Amino acid sequence: MAARCVTQFVALMNPRLVSIAGSLRDQSFPLNEQEVSIGREPSNRITIRDASLSRRHCVIKKMGTAFTVRDLGSYNGTLVNGVPVQEHILEEGDRIAVGNSVFTFLVSDKVVAPGLEPAEFDDARFHGGATIELSREEALYLNAGSVPASTPAARLARDLDALLKISSRIGSIHDLESLQWQLLGMIAEVVPAERGAILLVTEGQEEISSSASWNWSRPGRPVEVSRTVVQQALKGKKAVLVNDVKKDPGMSNVDSLARLSVYSVLCVPLTIAEPLLGAIYLDTSNTALPFDKAHLELMMGIAGIAALAIENTRRFEALASENERLRAESGLEHNMIGESPAMREVYKMISKVAPVESTVLLLGESGTGKELAARAIHQRSARADKPFVAINCAALTETLLESELFGHEKGSFTGAMAQKKGQLETAEGGTVFLDEIGELALSLQAKLLRFLQEREFLRVGGTRPVKVNLRIVVATNRDLSEQVRAGTFRQDLFYRLNVVSLTMPPLRVRHDDVPLLAEHFAEKYSQECKRRIRGISAEARAVLLSYDWPGNVRELQNAVERAVVLGSSDVIRPEDLPDTLLEAPATRADGLPRYHSAVKDLKKDLIVKAVQQANGNYTEAAKALGVHPNYLHRLIRNLGVKTLLAKPGA
Numbered sequence: 001m002a003a004r005c006v007t008q009f010v011a012l013m014n015p016r017l018v019s020i021a022g023s024l025r026d027q028s029f030p031l032n033e034q035e036v037s038i039g040r041e042p043s044n045r046i047t048i049r050d051a052s053l054s055r056r057h058c059v060i061k062k063m064g065t066a067f068t069v070r071d072l073g074s075y076n077g078t079l080v081n082g083v084p085v086q087e088h089i090l091e092e093g094d095r096i097a098v099g100n101s102v103f104t105f106l107v108s109d110k111v112v113a114p115g116l117e118p119a120e121f122d123d124a125r126f127h128g129g130a131t132i133e134l135s136r137e138e139a140l141y142l143n144a145g146s147v148p149a150s151t152p153a154a155r156l157a158r159d160l161d162a163l164l165k166i167s168s169r170i171g172s173i174h175d176l177e178s179l180q181w182q183l184l185g186m187i188a189e190v191v192p193a194e195r196g197a198i199l200l201v202t203e204g205q206e207e208i209s210s211s212a213s214w215n216w217s218r219p220g221r222p223v224e225v226s227r228t229v230v231q232q233a234l235k236g237k238k239a240v241l242v243n244d245v246k247k248d249p250g251m252s253n254v255d256s257l258a259r260l261s262v263y264s265v266l267c268v269p270l271t272i273a274e275p276l277l278g279a280i281y282l283d284t285s286n287t288a289l290p291f292d293k294a295h296l297e298l299m300m301g302i303a304g305i306a307a308l309a310i311e312n313t314r315r316f317e318a319l320a321s322e323n324e325r326l327r328a329e330s331g332l333e334h335n336m337i338g339e340s341p342a343m344r345e346v347y348k349m350i351s352k353v354a355p356v357e358s359t360v361l362l363l364g365e366s367g368t369g370k371e372l373a374a375r376a377i378h379q380r381s382a383r384a385d386k387p388f389v390a391i392n393c394a395a396l397t398e399t400l401l402e403s404e405l406f407g408h409e410k411g412s413f414t415g416a417m418a419q420k421k422g423q424l425e426t427a428e429g430g431t432v433f434l435d436e437i438g439e440l441a442l443s444l445q446a447k448l449l450r451f452l453q454e455r456e457f458l459r460v461g462g463t464r465p466v467k468v469n470l471r472i473v474v475a476t477n478r479d480l481s482e483q484v485r486a487g488t489f490r491q492d493l494f495y496r497l498n499v500v501s502l503t504m505p506p507l508r509v510r511h512d513d514v515p516l517l518a519e520h521f522a523e524k525y526s527q528e529c530k531r532r533i534r535g536i537s538a539e540a541r542a543v544l545l546s547y548d549w550p551g552n553v554r555e556l557q558n559a560v561e562r563a564v565v566l567g568s569s570d571v572i573r574p575e576d577l578p579d580t581l582l583e584a585p586a587t588r589a590d591g592l593p594r595y596h597s598a599v600k601d602l603k604k605d606l607i608v609k610a611v612q613q614a615n616g617n618y619t620e621a622a623k624a625l626g627v628h629p630n631y632l633h634r635l636i637r638n639l640g641v642k643t644l645l646a647k648p649g650a
Contacts, residue, residue, distance in 0.1 A: 015067060015107050017060070021178040022101030023048060029103075031067060036060040038098055039072075042429050042469060049382060052076050052099035052172050060090075067105070069096055076172055082185020084169075093219040097182050100175035134239040134296055136271065136304075159298050162190045166302060170309045174316045180212040183306055188216055190298060192289040193266075193282035195223045199230060200270075200278035200310070208278070217285070224260065225281050229267050233279050239268040239303075241296045264291040268299045270307040277307050336372050337520050338513035342505040346373065353500050354380035359452065361497050362475035364504030367554030370475040371435060373504060377473055378431040386430030389423050394439035402444055403460050412461020424457060424468055431471045437497070438478035438489060449493045507549040507556065514544050517553060521560035522572060529564055536572045543574050547581045607632070607641050 015031040029036065029046050037044040039056040054074040061068050070087040071078040079097040080088045090096075094105045166186050173179045180198045187196060197213035208230070213223035233240045242265040262283045270277040280303055284291065336343070353360055354377045362370040371390060378388045396404055399413075407422030424432060434440075440448065451457045452472060456465040474497055483489035507514065518536055526533035536544070540563075549555055563576035606625065614620035622632040635641065 013108050015062075015105075017046070017096070017103040018106055020095070020102050020104050021181050022099070022175055023050065024101060025177075031060055031062065034062050037072075048099065048101050050099040050101065052174075053101075057098050058096075066090070074098070077169075079169070079182065079185065082182060082187075082189055095181070095185065097178065097185070100173055100178045102178050102181050131243075132241040132293055132296060133236070134241075134293075134300060136237065136300070159294075159301065162298065163301050163305065167305045170306070173309070174313055174320075176310065176313045176317060177212065179309060179313050181214070183302075183309075184212070184214045187280070187282070187299075187302060188214070190302075191266075191282060191291070191295050192284060192286060193291075194284045194286065195260075195282070197223050197225050197281045198270075198278065198306075199225070199281060201234070201276060223281075224262075226265060229265055230279050230281060233267040233269050234276060237269050237271055237276070239266075239296050239300050241266050241291055241293070243290050261285040263287050266291045266296060266299060268296070268303040270303050270310060272307045272311055275311070277310055280306070336369060336376055337517050338510060339516065340505075340510040340512045342510045343513060346502065346504065349502050350376050350380065353377060353502070355382065357471055358499045359471075359497055360473045361480075361499070361501040362473065362504060363501055364475075364477060365506050365552055366477045367552030368504035368506055369553050370477075370504050371433060373502065374431070374433040374473040374475065378433075378471075381431070381471065383430050383471060387427045388431050388433065389427040390433040390435060391423055392435045394436035398441040398444060401441075402447070405444070406447070406457045406459050407462075407466075408460035409462045412459070419459075422457075422459065424451070424470060425466060427470055428468050429470070431473060434472065434474045436476060437474040438476040438480055438483055440489075442488070442490065445490045445493050449490065449496060452493075452496050507552045511545060514549075514556065515541055517556055518544055518560050521557050522564060525561045525564040531564060531567075532570050533564055533567075533572065534570045537574070540572050540574045540577060543577055543581050603635065604641055607635060 017029045017031065017036075019025050019027045019029075024046070033045065036046065037056055037059045038046045038048065038053075039058075040048065040050065040053045041055045044056060053076070054072065056072050057074045058069055058071045058078040061070060067090045068087055069078060069080060069085065069090055071085060076099060077084045079085070080090070080094055082095075082097070088094075090105045092105070092107050096103045096105065166183075169186060170179060170183060173182060184196050184198060187193065194217040195213070195215050197211055199208050199211045201208055211225075213225075215221045215223050229240055229242065232238075243263070245262050245265060260283075262285055264284050266282045267279050269279050280299065282291070282299070336346075338346075350373065360374075360377060362373055364370055374390070375388060378384060391401075391404065393401060403420070403422065405422050405424055407420050407425055410419045434448075447457065454465075455469070456467040458465055480489055480494050480498075484491045484494050507517075515536070518541070522533050522536060525531075544556070544559075551558075559578050559581060560572070562578055563572045567573070567576040607621070610621040610624045611618065614624060618632055618636075619629050622629040625632065627635075
């Protein structure tokens with residue numbers, strides 16, 4: 001393998017792992033503990049949600065001033081600079097690959113993690129000093145029966161072993177960026193290159209759309225790529241090898257190649273039949289180990305394997321992205337109904353906040369679907385396969401709520417016969433939804449604030465802190481800022497919760513969603529009650545649309561359930577709906593059907609006459625009508641009769 005820079009660990013400044021590929025990309029993990037384990041289980045110091053990792057995959061150990069990485073018998077192995085290792089002493093700039101993730105080991109603060117840097121192109125002319133070209137049809141390892149008898153057995157065995165190892169290693173990688181990096185590391189083990197780059201083209205075109213490079217001789221420095229050599233390989237779909245670059249008139253004048261004293265350049269196309277995926281570019285300045293035709297043949301075989309892996313990875317990522325989109329959409333559609341502009345904004349906001357770990361504060365009136373929104377956030381997050389625990393802070397007393405949240409130790413209070421884990425502990429790795437957070441007692445607010453800051457708590461009667469990995473979503477129908485001013489809600493907790501806020505719209509501002517919701521509830525309760533309901537009549541739909549729904553979606557749900565239970569036909573009709581809806585003043589221009597409008601007018605007339613005959617005594621009027629006085633007051637309010645009674649002569 002090409003020479004690498006070795007850092008002497010004289011003064012450890014900032015030992016750390018920096019993720020350069022995979023789900024943890026751009027995150028830094030300090031190595032300030034004696035052991036730092038990596039794996040799929042949450043108990044690891046570095047947890048990676050990747051099925052290709054073992055539960056405990058590998059461990060980084062501090063040994064004096066040095067660090068080692070040791071594989072823990074993982075199924076897919078641990079690679080350092082593209083080579084599988086059991087135990088390896090780490091040096092500055094080493095790259096550790098586990099599954100789809102790649103980390104760079106760094107010590108000095110002055111060193112920047114050399115991630116997959118884009119290659120830099122020059123416009124060198126390609127004339128060809130000592131040039132070899134090789135087409136796919138002529139490639140030794142891409143055509144059955146094409147290996148000549150004169151091929152040395154030792155070389156053949158070595159190349160086939162290299163191809164077998166590379167194909168088995170990259171077969172389980174489903175992250176395109178990680179695949180490119182690991183492929184470059186594997187190539188460096190079998191070809192004496194000092195610099196390398198993988199260049200991918202846009203589908204159906206020959207323009208370079210992305211590139212990843214690795215400078216083995218000078219880590220972190222950019223790789224200069226001859227655009228003309230790459231274009232020659234792409235256009236002709238042939239592998240190109242140029243030895244003794246100084247003899248090429250065009251390349252000898254390129255400052256970068258002259259500065260690096262590049263001697264050999266090799267470029268092979270990445271292609272599967274017709275689709276042209278890109279190219280692999282390698283060069284070296286070592287005149288003692290130039291590239292030869294054997295390296296060209298081997299690289300053609302590697303390119304054939306790599307092209308298939310890159311194509312499969314692209315398809316895997318596309319399918320995973322589509323699957324995530326459909327899963328997220330189906331989750332939202334299943335839990336939340338609505339296509340109005342107000343709900344589209346809610347969906348858009350959920351899609352933004354769900355993937356991040358920030359605390360979310362859900363605001364809105366009672367019955368607007370705050371818990372459904374919390375579940376949608378959980379379903380679209382990386383914690384979707386972990387528990388979702390909902391706790392109503394208003395449903396329990398202060399003592400019971402504390403035990404419910406944090407758990408208790410045996411004997412901590414009368415009746416505590418055994419240790420009990422709280423909801424926060426049982427929801428490890430998932431999401432906890434705290435509903436009616438405005439009802440939380442001040443003493444519990446202080447404990448919740450500490451938990452949000454430290455992500456640890458004490459069980460009731462406990463002395464040892466319990467650490468958990470959770471996401472918190474809270475909801476309230478109260479004005480928390482008003483409660484802060486009144487002194488019933490802690491200001492610091494309010495600021496800690498109000499990181500991202502989402503207001504659920506009341507049903508009165510999304511009337512277009514009423515028919516959709518009503519149909520959904522009608523279908524749901526017809527199945528539960530085993531009654532065949534074909535739909536909602538036009539007259540009943542008009543009643544639903546004319547109502548203001550102060551109880552929001554929950555009130556609509558109850559109204560439709562009542563209609564399904566008490567209805568006498570296979571269609572929901574106005575008479576199946578609660579009287580509250582029929583007696584309420586119309587809030588929309590389309591109003592009520594004529595029959596129900598006439599009934600409403602008749603009720604108004606009867607009430608006015610009864611009150612007149614009782615000389616304004618509502619109790620006597622209620623007795624004459626045969627109703628309870630409270631019901632009469634409600635009718636007067638809902639039907640708008642008070643304005644009629646206030647008219648002269650009434």
